[in-house]
Amino acid sequence: MNLLLIAPAVVDEKRRGMQGKAFQLPPFSLAAVASATPEHVKIKILDEAIEPIDYNFPADLVGITVLTRFAPRAYEIADNFRQRGIKVILGGLHPSALPEEAIQHADAVVIGEAEGVWETVIKDFEQNSLKKFYKNKDFPDLARIKSPRRDLFNKSKYLFTAMVQTTRGCPFNCNFCSVTKFFGGRFRTRPIECVIKEIRSLKSKFIGFSDDNIFGNRIYARKLFNALKYEGVIWMAQASINIADDRELLHLAARSGCKGLFIGLESVDSESLIQMHKGFQKPERFKDSIARLHDEGIGVLGAFVLGNDNEDVSIFKKTLEFAKKIKLDLAQFSILTPYPGTSLFNRLLKENRILSFDWSKYDAGNAVFKPLKMTAEKLKEEVDKLWREFYRFDEILYRLLTLGKRLPVQILPLLLLNMSFRKEIAATQNL
Numbered sequence: 001m002n003l004l005l006i007a008p009a010v011v012d013e014k015r016r017g018m019q020g021k022a023f024q025l026p027p028f029s030l031a032a033v034a035s036a037t038p039e040h041v042k043i044k045i046l047d048e049a050i051e052p053i054d055y056n057f058p059a060d061l062v063g064i065t066v067l068t069r070f071a072p073r074a075y076e077i078a079d080n081f082r083q084r085g086i087k088v089i090l091g092g093l094h095p096s097a098l099p100e101e102a103i104q105h106a107d108a109v110v111i112g113e114a115e116g117v118w119e120t121v122i123k124d125f126e127q128n129s130l131k132k133f134y135k136n137k138d139f140p141d142l143a144r145i146k147s148p149r150r151d152l153f154n155k156s157k158y159l160f161t162a163m164v165q166t167t168r169g170c171p172f173n174c175n176f177c178s179v180t181k182f183f184g185g186r187f188r189t190r191p192i193e194c195v196i197k198e199i200r201s202l203k204s205k206f207i208g209f210s211d212d213n214i215f216g217n218r219i220y221a222r223k224l225f226n227a228l229k230y231e232g233v234i235w236m237a238q239a240s241i242n243i244a245d246d247r248e249l250l251h252l253a254a255r256s257g258c259k260g261l262f263i264g265l266e267s268v269d270s271e272s273l274i275q276m277h278k279g280f281q282k283p284e285r286f287k288d289s290i291a292r293l294h295d296e297g298i299g300v301l302g303a304f305v306l307g308n309d310n311e312d313v314s315i316f317k318k319t320l321e322f323a324k325k326i327k328l329d330l331a332q333f334s335i336l337t338p339y340p341g342t343s344l345f346n347r348l349l350k351e352n353r354i355l356s357f358d359w360s361k362y363d364a365g366n367a368v369f370k371p372l373k374m375t376a377e378k379l380k381e382e383v384d385k386l387w388r389e390f391y392r393f394d395e396i397l398y399r400l401l402t403l404g405k406r407l408p409v410q411i412l413p414l415l416l417l418n419m420s421f422r423k424e425i426a427a428t429q430n431l
């Protein structure tokens with residue numbers, strides 16, 4: 001049996017495989033599905049960001065992972081395969097939030113995490129008895145999941161494939177985020193020995209952790225870092241800014257190889273943070289917290305979300321000045337996006353403020369809802385400008401030359417990352 005697993009993408013044909021190569025990660029969710037597939041099944045992973053869809057591939061079954069922004073494309077691909085008589089399964093964040101929409105384009109929909117039900121899906125397909133919907137009764141136990149099948153990636157097309165997952169789930173419930181609904185409201189952890197075994201098997205000096213918050217469960221994080229410090233790797237991850245308050249754990253993270261963190265700061269404005277259900281973060285403390293991370297030799301990418309109800313046009317200048325003042329090494333500016341399944345989506349829908357249900361615009365770069373204190377057009381225009389201003393060449397130069405004691409070691413990687421962002425901005429904003 002041949003199983004074709006597809007990660008859809010919308011790609012300008014001239015730029016396929018080049019589009020943000022520095023940021024292009026392989027589809028790990030499909031590699032996880034592949035590792036949960038019975039051994040007798042032959043699997044191909046097709047990432048449309050790097051290769052076109054081959055509708056003549058001799059697939060018996062097609063599985064497609066669907067993020068909201070690629071949903072229209074995923075449905076197009078699914079419809080095409082089904083017209084050829086090939087059965088299609090859809091899964092991922094978008095079908096999990098809107099299974100009744102997804103089933104219009106599929107023979108079955110997997111709701112939530114695939115491990116635990118995927119084996120049944122394959123068995124039912126082989127017995128010609130597919131059901132419409134599959135859903136785990138409980139969240140899968142991470143001690144039972146296997147390492148993702150990275151051997152199925154076309155490694156030459158990606159700069160980085162050494163992403164490792166240690167936890168799933170998040171106890172917070174930020175209004176714009178799908179993580180808690182999809183992965184559950186508590187951290188599930190993988191046994192440390194499985195994580196270390198996987199890291200050793202990668203034979204890579206650089207590791208990225210794909211967890212939503214590597215410090216989320218501090219007892220587990222401490223054990224993980226204590227084990228990691230003997231592995232001689234350099235690692236990066238996502239984290240909450242509050243980790244800066246736990247100096248001992250932060251120091252341990254740095255000693256175990258942490259060199260960069262992606263941190264969802266979300267806003268300079270306390271009221272916005274409360275609206276996002278992230279009022280536990282205090283913007284007035286961000287500068288000191290980031291200085292502590294820098295003192296440990298850890299670079300910081302701070303992410304902001306703009307377009308909250310209390311924000312007027314003054315928020316953009318405030319955010320830019322703030323990002324510079326707190327000395328971020330890199331920054332990301334997203335437009336608040338009401339992804340289906342989130343509490344933000346439900347509220348804006350009730351208030352009749354959703355302007356577009358064209359899911360391809362749900363990419364955090366388009367304003368798909370009506371903000372309260374500005375127009376959607378103004379929101380997009382100003383967020384685009386924020387990107388350009390933060391990554392102006394003179395700003396990059398200033399950031400790099402004021403790295404202080406981090407300068408000798410970090411100037412080159414930060415220069416490359418800043419320039420990669422500049423290149424991506426030029427491409428996406430057609431500059």
Ligand code: SF4
Pocket residue numbers: 170171172173174177178179180212213264
């Ligand atoms: S944004 Fe981060 S902290 Fe908030 S719910 Fe999502 S994963 Fe958790």
